[in-house]
Every structure is written in structure tokens, then in C-alpha cells.
Amino acid sequence: MTDLIGRRLVLAEDDEDIRETTALLLTRHGFTVTAVQDGVEALTAIEQEHPDAVILDIAMPRLDGLALVRRLGDSAPPVIFLTARDLPSDVVHGLSLGADDYIAKPFDADVLVARIEAVIRRANRGAAPEEPIDGVTLDRHGKAVYRDGNAVAVSATEYRVLEALLDNRGNVLSRSQIVDLAWDSSWQDDRVVDTNVQRLRKKLGPDVIETVRGFGYRIPRVPL
Template structure:
């Protein structure tokens, strides 16, 4: 899961971004509506956390564009506009959820995860396969009933792999979904994180490399070339 935070107040934008990252949710920041639309064209996001009162292009216009985009991200409006009429108009624009400022960071994280689930085909809130259980809300991983301590990045990578439900995920897709916009596509971050994640999960291996393609969670290991 990857989130775009659209907020023109720098301190709040950074606080939301950092709070999401602490919950193992990669997040980028757009300071106005025009930049948000550019970033939405350049990157794939699962959720947009959107202020309505934005410079250059209003948040309502961003919401209209996102709502009109096939298979576009979900929209969580995060705004000081707290009247019932404000909420009604926000949902009418295509918002999937609406949270009023001031807010609790934990609630925002919970709502972001809940909204993101709606984008997938009935994806369960807890992912389980090959004896591994990943709970996104509690940010906990267990294997065969034993707790597996993971870093935020390891957790994010494992969540992407398990959500693929046996499909192969390329290194490029992992960078896009588990890192933020500043990730270097030529870095060895994916390889290094994958190595440490495998070590944490232990034997037998549940993450397999598909040579020349990417990585897969579960199933038999690929035969040696």
C-alpha cells in the first residue's frame, strides 16, 4: 500500500507522512492540488489523504479527477470543514471516507488501511499463508504461532508479497508499493531487505526468487537454472 498526502501546511503534512511511515505505510507529500495531480499521473497510489482547502488546484477538484479515474486510488478527506453539509458534499465528490481535523494519528492510520482494503477484490484484513500470519492493523507478524519482529520496511515488503496471493512481484513493483517517491530505482534496497526479511522469517523459506522476474510468497521454490 502506498499513500499520497495532499496538504499545504508543511508541519501537518510531514506529521501525517511520518505517522503513516511509522505504521509501515509508505507515503509521499504533495503541497498543493496541482502537484498532487502530477504525482497521481507519475505514481500508483492506493489512498489519497486529501485536504479540501488547497492552493493552485482545490482539493475538491482533485477528488473529482480521482473519482473519474478508472481503478484510481481511494480518497480520504482530511479537513477542518466539519459541518454535515461539508461531509455530504465531500462524499458526493467521490470521497470514500471523511476525517475532521484535529484528529488522532492512530485513527487516521486505521481509516487509511480500511479504505485501502476496499480497493481490492475482498482482501481480508489479516493475511495468512504458509504458516505466516500478518495483521496490518496491529502491525504484527507470526509464523507458526511465534512472533516475528520486523522493521517497518520488512513489514511493508512482506505485506505486498502476501497480498499478491501467490503472484510474482517485480523489484520495480516492490519499490513502487513499499518505498516512497524518493526511492532510487538503481539501489540494492529491495535485494538487501529481501535477504534480511527471509532471515527473520526463518526456514523453510517462504519467499522465493523467480529469476529475471521478481519474488513470490509461498509455493515451491523455483528450480535452479
């Protein structure tokens, strides 16, 4: 079970079927969802409800998702674009405006939930730059990893895999979910996850990342 049950979301989607289906699946995962059909209604809901995260389509009537993010500015809660626009230039533009994540339709429900949980956790960490993992410290500001206070050299991909698992600590992530979270792309061979996990274990210790046979990997909530 997620430790984010009851977290408030605003979902803005002008397609009624997609809106209702997405709201239902998020509700089933324990979120409290306010579903609206355009950017103007989303703006009102955000101002009134102060949600933990906002899920926005881009192409919406009256006020589109991009314009809404611009209007919210630095006061915006964590924002995830959920849109059919999947060109690299679209992704770059959306993130450059200040969105915390960008997911193209059609989407995997488990990946969507995992990414919502990740952006909420990052927001809740505030200014704290370090997070301990049973003797391992992840410095998110400096993109650095330490073991018992000593710096450990990790590659960019190893860091992203470790961060993805930490953002979902206690939850089992499949290899394909880790690929989606760490690379934001489905072209990667799932075996690249195994390679990076093996390297992280050699550098950080065998008990930092647990294998759940038949399912994937996780960082346990309680140290092994």
C-alpha cells in the same frame, strides 16, 4: 503489525507543519508516503505513482481537494479527505463527490491509520461481494450477514460494528476507535459498542469477536 506495510500513499496538505507531521506518523506505521503541498502536485504524483490511497486536504492552493477529486473521476484511487471543514454539509458534499472517507482535523493518529487500511482493503476486494469470517459471511453489496449459509438478521449498527472489525481483522480496536469507524462521530457512548458486540455474539457465535482485556475487540486472523 499491519499487513499493509509498504503501501503507497499520496498526502496533499498545504500546511507544512501538518504535512510533515502526518507524513512522519504514516511512515512510522509502515506506509510509503509522497507528501505534496497542493492539488496540482498531488495530481502529478497520483498519475506517476499510482498510489494505494490518497489523503487530501480540501483548502489547497492552485487546485483544491474537491476539484482534484472531480478531475480524477472514476479513475481515482481510494481518497480520504483530511480537513478542518467539519460541518455535516461539508462531509456530505465530500462523500458525494466520490471520496471514500472524510476525517475532520484535529484527528486521532490511530483512527487515521485504521481508516486508510480500511479503504485500501475495500478497494483490493474488488468485486468479490462476500468475505468469510469463520463460518460467517459478510455480503457488503447487499449489507447482509450469513451464518453457515443462513441469513442472520442484524441491525444497521450491528452491521457497521462487524464491518469495522473485519476491515481491521487481526488488529485490536478500542471502543472509541470502533465508534469513530462505525458511526463517524465521537458523541456515541463507548458502551454502545459493548451492546452491539454482545448482540453480534448471540447471533453469530461467541468466537467471532474476541475481547482483548484492557484494550478492546478484534476479529482474529486465525479462527479461535
